Amino acid sequence: MTIKYIQGGVTSPKGFTSSGIHCGIKKNKNKKDLALIISEKECNAAAVYTKNQVKGAPLLVTKDHLKNNTAKAIIINSGNANTCTGDTGLANARKMCEFVANSLNYNTEDVIVASTGVIGVQLDIDKIKDSIPTLVGSLSENGYLASTEAIMTTDTFEKTLALELELSGKKVTIGAMAKGSGMIHPNMATMLSFITTDINISPTLLDKALKASVNISYNRISVDGDTSTNDMVTILANGLAENNLIDEENEDYLLFLEALKTITISLAKMIAKDGEGATKLIECTVLNAKSEEEGELLSKSVISSSLVKAAIFGSDANWGRILCALGYSGIDFDPLKVDLTFGSSVGDIKVCENGSPLNFSEEIAKNILLEKEIQILVDMKAGSNTVTCWGCDLTYDYVKINGDYRS
Amino acid sequence: MTIKYIQGGVTSPKGFTSSGIHCGIKKNKNKKDLALIISEKECNAAAVYTKNQVKGAPLLVTKDHLKNNTAKAIIINSGNANTCTGDTGLANARKMCEFVANSLNYNTEDVIVASTGVIGVQLDIDKIKDSIPTLVGSLSENGYLASTEAIMTTDTFEKTLALELELSGKKVTIGAMAKGSGMIHPNMATMLSFITTDINISPTLLDKALKASVNISYNRISVDGDTSTNDMVTILANGLAENNLIDEENEDYLLFLEALKTITISLAKMIAKDGEGATKLIECTVLNAKSEEEGELLSKSVISSSLVKAAIFGSDANWGRILCALGYSGIDFDPLKVDLTFGSSVGDIKVCENGSPLNFSEEIAKNILLEKEIQILVDMKAGSNTVTCWGCDLTYDYVKINGDYRS
Numbered sequence: 074m075t076i077k078y079i080q081g082g083v084t085s086p087k088g089f090t091s092s093g094i095h096c097g098i099k100k101n102k103n104k105k106d107l108a109l110i111i112s113e114k115e116c117n118a119a120a121v122y123t124k125n126q127v128k129g130a131p132l133l134v135t136k137d138h139l140k141n142n143t144a145k146a147i148i149i150n151s152g153n154a155n156t157c158t159g160d161t162g163l164a165n166a167r168k169m170c171e172f173v174a175n176s177l178n179y180n181t182e183d184v185i186v187a188s189t190g191v192i193g194v195q196l197d198i199d200k201i202k203d204s205i206p207t208l209v210g211s212l213s214e215n216g217y218l219a220s221t222e223a224i225m226t227t228d229t230f231e232k233t234l235a236l237e238l239e240l241s242g243k244k245v246t247i248g249a250m251a252k253g254s255g256m257i258h259p260n261m262a263t264m265l266s267f268i269t270t271d272i273n274i275s276p277t278l279l280d281k282a283l284k285a286s287v288n289i290s291y292n293r294i295s296v297d298g299d300t301s302t303n304d305m306v307t308i309l310a311n312g313l314a315e316n317n318l319i320d321e322e323n324e325d326y327l328l329f330l331e332a333l334k335t336i337t338i339s340l341a342k343m344i345a346k347d348g349e350g351a352t353k354l355i356e357c358t359v360l361n362a363k364s365e366e367e368g369e370l371l372s373k374s375v376i377s378s379s380l381v382k383a384a385i386f387g388s389d390a391n392w393g394r395i396l397c398a399l400g401y402s403g404i405d406f407d408p409l410k411v412d413l414t415f416g417s418s419v420g421d422i423k424v425c426e427n428g429s430p431l432n433f434s435e436e437i438a439k440n441i442l443l444e445k446e447i448q449i450l451v452d453m454k455a456g457s458n459t460v461t462c463w464g465c466d467l468t469y470d471y472v473k474i475n476g477d478y479r480s
Numbered sequence: 481m482t483i484k485y486i487q488g489g490v491t492s493p494k495g496f497t498s499s500g501i502h503c504g505i506k507k508n509k510n511k512k513d514l515a516l517i518i519s520e521k522e523c524n525a526a527a528v529y530t531k532n533q534v535k536g537a538p539l540l541v542t543k544d545h546l547k548n549n550t551a552k553a554i555i556i557n558s559g560n561a562n563t564c565t566g567d568t569g570l571a572n573a574r575k576m577c578e579f580v581a582n583s584l585n586y587n588t589e590d591v592i593v594a595s596t597g598v599i600g601v602q603l604d605i606d607k608i609k610d611s612i613p614t615l616v617g618s619l620s621e622n623g624y625l626a627s628t629e630a631i632m633t634t635d636t637f638e639k640t641l642a643l644e645l646e647l648s649g650k651k652v653t654i655g656a657m658a659k660g661s662g663m664i665h666p667n668m669a670t671m672l673s674f675i676t677t678d679i680n681i682s683p684t685l686l687d688k689a690l691k692a693s694v695n696i697s698y699n700r701i702s703v704d705g706d707t708s709t710n711d712m713v714t715i716l717a718n719g720l721a722e723n724n725l726i727d728e729e730n731e732d733y734l735l736f737l738e739a740l741k742t743i744t745i746s747l748a749k750m751i752a753k754d755g756e757g758a759t760k761l762i763e764c765t766v767l768n769a770k771s772e773e774e775g776e777l778l779s780k781s782v783i784s785s786s787l788v789k790a791a792i793f794g795s796d797a798n799w800g801r802i803l804c805a806l807g808y809s810g811i812d813f814d815p816l817k818v819d820l821t822f823g824s825s826v827g828d829i830k831v832c833e834n835g836s837p838l839n840f841s842e843e844i845a846k847n848i849l850l851e852k853e854i855q856i857l858v859d860m861k862a863g864s865n866t867v868t869c870w871g872c873d874l875t876y877d878y879v880k881i882n883g884d885y886r887s
Contacts, residue, residue: 127807127815127835157803157815159836192800193837302804379786383882393599396564397709400534408534408564428534429566430600467883469876475790476874 076332081235082217085248086271087313088113091216093223096204098152098190098197105223107201109173109208110267111146115183116309118144119280121287123304129156129192130166132305135185138170142276144309145183147267148173148208149224150201151252154263156192156302165198172205187305189226189252189263221250224265227474228252232343238332240316240325245272249336253344263301264291266340272329273312275320282330283308290337293369293462294345295377306337345463346446350470355385357449358461367404368453368460374402375449376464385447386466390415390438392424395449412452417444483739488642489624492655493678494720495520498623500630503611505559505597505604512630514608516580516615517674518553522590523716525551526687528694530711536563536599537573539712542592545577549683551716552590554674555580555615556631557608558659561670563599563709572605579612594712596633596659596670628657631672634881635659639750645739647723647732652679656743660751670708671698673747679736680719682727689737690715697744700776700869701752702784713744752870753853757877762792764856765868774811775860775867781809782856783871792854793873797822797845799831802856819859824851 084091089112096107120139122132138144148169155162170184188196211219221233235248251266268283287306312318319326346354357375362368375381378398384391392413400408413425420441424433441447491498498517506513525546529539545551555576562569577591595603618626628640642655658673681689694713719725726733753761764782769775782788785805791798799820807815820832827848831840848854 125804125807126809126811126813127803154800157800157832157835157837159816159834192804193832195837302800302807379878380882383879386879387883389883393561393564393709396534397532397599400532400709402533404533406533409566425564425600427566428564430564430602467879469879471786472790472793472874472876472879475787476794476796 082233084217085235086246090212091220092211093219097200108220108223117276120307129303130162134166152190155188243316268308271314290341348465350468351465363456372462382467388442414450416448489640491624492642493653497619498627499618500626504607515627515630527714536710537569541573559597562595650723675715678721697748755872757875758872770863779869789874795849821857823855
């Protein structure tokens, strides 16, 4: 049984509808800024939140509403992060849930909320209130694209995916949408992802699978090293696929986990590729690390290095910067064992062996690095663990997007 | 008794001469690339090295030669870091010391060595060998500027300072030079600093004073978060000032320590201000932190944030990014206690109180942030420790300098 991508998104699993509209938080009327996803049936739900000490008001409310591990709807706005907004902000995040609950006759605790955009500015809650009838009225089985658009900020393309798998003879579907690092007025980059599925699974295992997937996908990307106050990944599972309930870590669980990892890694790569101002996706695979933890720290150090990112922007095979970034990762290792290889769709080239320079053709290296997806292969020869992380290059446009004065 | 800045540098203390010449490692003949500092009398010596696991060959040789805590000369080249160069590189670093020792009739172990520039490329050691007579021949009591120039890479101005103080009725002088983040062909940024002094002090206390100074100066700056493989700070003390030997932590020691901190903080600020592509110095002071360690982590997180750095480049009072950077510093704190103030020579403005937005004039804030030296004041209200760190803005030119292809 295989995992198969299909066209779609959060409305692909049975029983989910969604919508996305412009309510006026963003000034540009052509930009959607309010999204709603609902399930006709109560869902088991799980979420992962930013590790930033400063958390947006929507995260606090969502955390509270997910105490019972169930939900039926998610409301999301872009254009304002509702963060650093004190008690008023907290009240507004709760109101967003209430509006939806009142309109659909749900319990307020069954609605969760997320926001992305400028921080330190109060939300114009009336605009959201007034738009609820339109938002609910436009809920549709084909709404996945509209809701994906409504959570975008500086994203340059929609991030929506869906896939199918078969469990105990039943078709199970997973849909997901995400937004990457962007900002409205020059402001906070935020990573949001919402996953829906009709799988029948216990809350405990849903939570476990989500955490395992996030750890090797969204937690292995970096755009600029800044962890947002509003990052959130949620999953809702309504059970309508009617597969045998997964309540132990059996084969069905493992297949679901594989599917969830597949879709979250794909979305994470899309986010990295669409990093602010980015022109290239950087994929750094650390081979033969002593442990998975060490491999991850080493790989993250490489994809987060401003000097490495700038070199890749310039298609410069400046491998010394990679060795340097490995060196300050905090991991103890022998530099005289490390091999480095650059690769892309046009080929690959080894540039460093046992920590020493190889005589390589800079012309070939440049041709490889001129491509849009760059692989950096680091062989540590210290163990047997392989870890991949993703990032993007550092460009003039990153500075432009984040350095322009807000007016 | 006061500490007084004087014009000068590494040749200001008694008994020190230095030189700086072009030997051919840099292609541009107008750029000096080889420096020598010597003391007529054996010096107590101490050094602090990069924490990067990958260390340049010169660092390994210097560490070896300083085992006995004495030295008489330092040879430094720019244009090539002699790092990731294997056994050949190690042999070349030793040869640089030998050349100087043979020419001056010193012990090889009394010569230490530093390099900065491109990594992963073997040094053209013959060019250095052939230039030793000229290098030694041009040693001068006024050589401080020539040697300062010879260690520069993309630095845009010379970093040389000297100051005097009086200890037990004797005039004691400290001289120093430094280079900041730069590269030759797009390559490794390195921080180097060489300090000379005629103070009479025990090796143990010299080492202790150096470490204490480095911890609150060079270790509190960041240009791009990339820790070089070749960072090194050394101090040579020849005792010619004939002050009473400092071999305990008495008042003389404390005064010397204060002077050393003064000169290293000034140089560190010069390095931060002259960061690659930088247009502004950012000074972040964390007030009322629970501990000095926490204050340092919080302050470093702010000055290292790409989003904060880009906002300052754009003179944008985007304080949410500062709160966000504090939030991911790893420190546990209450965001609802934090006050934030921006300041510069034209005034200051409080933008956030108790984690919530203040109604401030964006026009006044912009005027403050248009200045070249920006203060960010963070009041944590969690204790009584104050820590300041320094960084620079993130600009188009940083990307340009580090992203251009090497040819």
